[in-house]
Amino acid sequence: MGRPHRFHVDLPLTPGAGSVVTLASPIAHQVARVLRMRSGDVIHLFDGKGGEWRAFIQIGGGNAATATLDTFLADPTPVGSVVLCLGLLKGEKFDWVIQKSTELGIAHIVPMVTERSLPGSGRPDRWHRIAVEASEQSGRTTIPEITPPMPLRDALNFQPNQSDPARRLICWEDERTVPFLAPVRLARGTGTPVFLYVGPEGGFSASEVDLAVGSGAQAVSLGSLILRSETAAIAAVTLAMHAI
Ligand code: SAH
Numbered sequence: 001m002g003r004p005h006r007f008h009v010d011l012p013l014t015p016g017a018g019s020v021v022t023l024a025s026p027i028a029h030q031v032a033r034v035l036r037m038r039s040g041d042v043i044h045l046f047d048g049k050g051g052e053w054r055a056f057i058q059i060g061g062g063n064a065a066t067a068t069l070d071t072f073l074a075d076p077t078p079v080g081s082v083v084l085c086l087g088l089l090k091g092e093k094f095d096w097v098i099q100k101s102t103e104l105g106i107a108h109i110v111p112m113v114t115e116r117s118l119p120g121s122g123r124p125d126r127w128h129r130i131a132v133e134a135s136e137q138s139g140r141t142t143i144p145e146i147t148p149p150m151p152l153r154d155a156l157n158f159q160p161n162q163s164d165p166a167r168r169l170i171c172w173e174d175e176r177t178v179p180f181l182a183p184v185r186l187a188r189g190t191g192t193p194v195f196l197y198v199g200p201e202g203g204f205s206a207s208e209v210d211l212a213v214g215s216g217a218q219a220v221s222l223g224s225l226i227l228r229s230e231t232a233a234i235a236a237v238t239l240a241m242h243a244i
Helices: 025-034 091-104 124-138 181-186 206-214 229-243
Strands: 006-008 020-022 042-046 052-059 065-073 082-087 108-113 167-171 194-198 218-220
Touching: 006 025, 006 124, 025 052, 025 065, 042 065, 082 091, 082 229, 091 108, 091 124, 091 229, 108 124, 167 181, 167 206, 167 229, 181 218, 181 229, 194 229, 206 218
Parallel strands: 006 042, 082 108, 082 194, 167 194, 167 218
Antiparallel strands: 020 065, 042 052, 052 065
16 A cells, blocks of 8 residues: 555644544545545645644545544654745746755745846745645645745845754855855754755846855855756755755
8 A cells, every 4th residue: 555645734723633624625525536535544634833643534425524633643854944045936947946845855945036036926825835735745744934035135134933043055156165065064963944045047146145145144066067046956955954
């Protein structure tokens, strides 16, 4: 048997074994009609706040289904916190980065308005949906938070948990001496969140890099070749997730 299907739902405030959860109609439809599950089959439910429940489903009449929580399961989401701040890209490229970085375990995504980013306010509802689907698919039990787009200057000061100092790295193709992993390794095991700044298709301007460095970020290189933004973003997230 394959892995149980996983669904992101609202769980009761204090979920416990035996709690009955009514499945909203899109999920009930998916379970009963699309997957053709039967009463007694096992699914996994998570609410995005950490942790996951194994549950048994009961198919009712029409399109109704409920699930009875059974056992609480450990949380496989990586604990190290990586935040990706990425200049706004064309829609489908930004969507792709959200999906892939969610699979890799990113904690936060900050879309950035920069000098050369594409104009537009982004698509927060669509981004959230992509992050939920990628979380369901990848086994993680938390949904990465995606902030509304903000200017680079604000992203450089963004601090989801006020108390944590952060290590901030700006990926810059003209940085020739500092390899990406060196500063990330300093954050290993410290719980310090690592913020990664990646520019849009046209890159960061020199004054933006100056602004970042002036506010405490470190410029780092992802190698001697020029990567597209989405490649740079995924390479940086992958390296950081494994190094901290
Ligand atoms: N300046 C170029 C390329 C921008 S690449 C241009 O004008 O077209 C887009 C983004 O990817 C950059 O802003 C940077 O954050 C990141 N990037 C690409 N290649 C990189 C490298 N070798 N090292 C570090 N960052 C890189």
